[in-house]
Amino acid sequence: MSNVVLATSSAAYEQRVRRALGGDLNGTLRRWHDEIMLTDPSLAVKELAAAGVEVVGIGPNVDLQLALNLARAFDADRPEIPVIVITESTKGFWQRAMRAGVHDVLTVDAPNDEIKSVFQRAIETSKRRRSNLLDEIGEQGVSGRVITLIAPKGGSGKTALATNLASGLANGDEKVVLVDLDLQFGDVAGALNLKPENTIADLAGAPGHLSTTTLKVFLTPKSPNLLVLCAPDTPAEGELVDEQAVERAVRLLAEEFAFVVIDTSAGLTETTLAAMELSTDLVFICDLSAAAVRATRKVLDALDQLGMDRQRRHFVLNRADSKVGIEVDEASAVVGLPIAATIPSDRAVPLSMNQGVAVVESAPRSAVGKSFLATAALFTEAPAKRSRWSTLRSSP
Ligand SMILES: Nc1ncnc2c1ncn2[C@@H]1O[C@H](COP(=O)(O)OP(=O)(O)O)[C@@H](O)[C@H]1O
Numbered sequence: 001m002s003n004v005v006l007a008t009s010s011a012a013y014e015q016r017v018r019r020a021l022g023g024d025l026n027g028t029l030r031r032w033h034d035e036i037m038l039t040d041p042s043l044a045v046k047e048l049a050a051a052g053v054e055v056v057g058i059g060p061n062v063d064l065q066l067a068l069n070l071a072r073a074f075d076a077d078r079p080e081i082p083v084i085v086i087t088e089s090t091k092g093f094w095q096r097a098m099r100a101g102v103h104d105v106l107t108v109d110a111p112n113d114e115i116k117s118v119f120q121r122a123i124e125t126s127k128r129r130r131s132n133l134l135d136e137i138g139e140q141g142v143s144g145r146v147i148t149l150i151a152p153k154g155g156s157g158k159t160a161l162a163t164n165l166a167s168g169l170a171n172g173d174e175k176v177v178l179v180d181l182d183l184q185f186g187d188v189a190g191a192l193n194l195k196p197e198n199t200i201a202d203l204a205g206a207p208g209h210l211s212t213t214t215l216k217v218f219l220t221p222k223s224p225n226l227l228v229l230c231a232p233d234t235p236a237e238g239e240l241v242d243e244q245a246v247e248r249a250v251r252l253l254a255e256e257f258a259f260v261v262i263d264t265s266a267g268l269t270e271t272t273l274a275a276m277e278l279s280t281d282l283v284f285i286c287d288l289s290a291a292a293v294r295a296t297r298k299v300l301d302a303l304d305q306l307g308m309d310r311q312r313r314h315f316v317l318n319r320a321d322s323k324v325g326i327e328v329d330e331a332s333a334v335v336g337l338p339i340a341a342t343i344p345s346d347r348a349v350p351l352s353m354n355q356g357v358a359v360v361e362s363a364p365r366s367a368v369g370k371s372f373l374a375t376a377a378l379f380t381e382a383p384a385k386r387s388r389w390s391t392l393r394s395s396p
């Protein structure tokens, strides 16, 4: 059974959708029109969600900006409910819609079969999201927010972002652990000027059951709120760390820390996938080169194929100000995700990594420092335990 609501004053359009869906609508279709939709989008979301809505169509006859405000409120508060915006013309609208987390867009005069397929797709998406959400809530053991950074290519800025993100998060009241899962060439210890006594290889070799107390032996403190599980000293030791060891470590750390930030090596290795599986959030980072952007899209497609769509996905553009041929909007469109944050190019980044102090510590007010802090704020402002889905990505 599905529960579809059209937020519009147009009874005629309600009839159109009803006709288009015909006998295939296994559930209810209702029209809803209320002032609060315009004045208080959050309240509108609450009201509709309380009524068990599964898919929302907004429009026609709704001001586009207001429609996007409402869509954004759904994306923030109830991301499991897909939003379809119905507009006079979609010209120039896609980018804005995508940023607002809109699931799909229909023109008012779209033919019946298009209306039907768009609504059916949204209903399917809603069902999938709901079942994922239930799995997630039912999942035992992982309670902290687990954020894994991914880039198909080396040199993308994963380590720069991971160290600054973790340091930024640790400026709050919560405990943060940064895991260096670049098992061959991890350089988090260097970037934060740490001399680890133990690494993730020692942890992997530790026998028997580890309690959260014994786990701490393997962590290297950077500041009162930031501990680091460093990468092995040599690539050979990196071989000792397998998926099971990663899974065990991440589960334990997530019980103890509010935030587990995981830096990885380039591409999708087995150990990276093991970490991703336990993550609440995935951060995809790349620069504006066409190759990096295309490769990121391929990674997302691969994850879709693996069915790994439970985790919130965030797309961060690094060196976003450098002119290397492709525009920010284009990158977002190719990857199929809105840009969650942009990091400018700044020599303070390599300098800070050489000196072993995160930019958010040495220059928090610089443009690049602020951009790292803004990325950290993505995880403190939105609640955990919520999946974020890519929208507007073509369904298989
Ligand atoms: N926004 C930036 N501006 C300037 N240099 C950067 C920026 N981001 C990363 N770098 C530099 O690029 C190099 C690669 O970054 P790194 O974080 O090590 O990438 P990855 O971990 O993805 O391989 C490092 O020398 C780093 O200091």
Ligand SMILES: [Mg+2]
Pocket: 158, 159, 160, 182, 187, 263, 264
């Ligand atoms: Mg790195």
